[in-house]
Amino acid sequence: MSELTLIRTDSDHTDFRQLVALLDQDLAVRDGDDHAFYAQFNKVDAIKEVIVAYQNDVPVGCGAIKPFSATEAEVKRMFVHPDYRKQGIAAKIVTALENWATETGFSATVLETGKKQPEAIALYQKIGYQITPNYGQYVGVDNSVCMIKPLNAHHQTPNA
Numbered sequence: 001m002s003e004l005t006l007i008r009t010d011s012d013h014t015d016f017r018q019l020v021a022l023l024d025q026d027l028a029v030r031d032g033d034d035h036a037f038y039a040q041f042n043k044v045d046a047i048k049e050v051i052v053a054y055q056n057d058v059p060v061g062c063g064a065i066k067p068f069s070a071t072e073a074e075v076k077r078m079f080v081h082p083d084y085r086k087q088g089i090a091a092k093i094v095t096a097l098e099n100w101a102t103e104t105g106f107s108a109t110v111l112e113t114g115k116k117q118p119e120a121i122a123l124y125q126k127i128g129y130q131i132t133p134n135y136g137q138y139v140g141v142d143n144s145v146c147m148i149k150p151l152n153a154h155h156q157t158p159n160a
Contacts, residue, residue, distance in 0.1 A: 004089060005054045006096050011047035015059035016077075019052070023062075023079035047076065049104070051096045053089050060084040063093040065101050068110055068136075072148075073101040075111040078120070085119075091127050102151045110148045112138050121145055 009016060053061035061080035068074035075097055080089045101109050111129070113120045125131075129147035138144040 003056065004060075004092065005057075006092065007052050007054070008096075008100065009050050009052055011050055011064065013050060013052060015052050015054075016050050016062050016064075019059055019062040019079050019081070020077055022081065023077060026079070026082075049073075049097070049100055050077075051093050051100070053080070053093055055084060055089075061089045061093055063090075063097050065097045065106075065109065067106075071106060072108045072110050073097075073104065073106040075109050078111075090120075090123055094124075094127060098149070098151055106151060108148055108150045110135065110146065112144050112146050114143050115145055116143065121147075124149075 011017075047064045047066050049066065050064045051062060052059055059081075061084065063078040064076045065073040066076055075094065078090060078093065080093075098109055110132070111124065112134075113124065115121075124147050127149075129149045132146050132148040133139075134141060134144050134146045138146055
């Protein structure tokens, strides 16, 4: 069994930038004519909270969060290399991002994905995200699917 390692870094990290380049190539194909619209919201300069996943020292996936509001962090730039999909890596990256958001004081995470990424929608729903009305720049954008997940700063147990 190969070992998965997650590191915390920022958007200047070389492996993150290489994975994002692959992500953008994938999205350009999926989104077609809509790609330029989405690309303007996916700049990675100055993102301070980035996770890069490594399997046996090979960079295989990434994700990031950035502040969206006073209480919400937005999950951005989620990607797992096609050769490493269906292994639970994306869920581990999202969980690590959620933990980081909680540590940073956020009480929820939001994200935007597209109707042309059905596997992403299924993954997010499986790990607790709920579809919410489109927010911000995605209001009125038919292809966009916006989601939200409340974060529990402390996993509360029922009183005995």
